[in-house]
Amino acid sequence: MNISKDKFDAIKFKGVKLSWENIEFETHEQLNKFMTDPDQFEADYIGVTVTEMLTSREQAGLVRCCARTKSGSRCRNTIGAAHYNIFIRGMEAASAIRAWAARERSGELCHIHA
Numbered sequence: 001m002n003i004s005k006d007k008f009d010a011i012k013f014k015g016v017k018l019s020w021e022n023i024e025f026e027t028h029e030q031l032n033k034f035m036t037d038p039d040q041f042e043a044d045y046i047g048v049t050v051t052e053m054l055t056s057r058e059q060a061g062l063v064r065c066c067a068r069t070k071s072g073s074r075c076r077n078t079i080g081a082a083h084y085n086i087f088i089r090g091m092e093a094a095s096a097i098r099a100w101a102a103r104e105r106s107g108e109l110c111h112i113h114a
């Protein structure tokens, strides 16, 4: 679904606020980007990749050890406390997901693999 610039401008002219979370869509490009791929839009807004955003939620805010086991799969041990704010929407979730992604990228190891 796409909204033309004319339609977008007409809706805005009526005083309608088009927003998601605390982001107001200022341009029709912004709104269409959101409508085309909401996950990508949200990940860009947060400043992480889509995979990082989805994985942080899938793992309920827990960071996993980055070591590989002998069979080649990733170690299932978790490290430290979870970033629980991941499930709150808005800015708090954004900073929790950023913090999660920073730890994920740093390649932390569990007590067995350290």
Ligand SMILES: [Zn+2]
Pocket (backbone or CB within 6 Å): 065, 066, 067, 075, 076, 077, 109, 110, 111, 112, 113
């Ligand atoms: Zn490990």
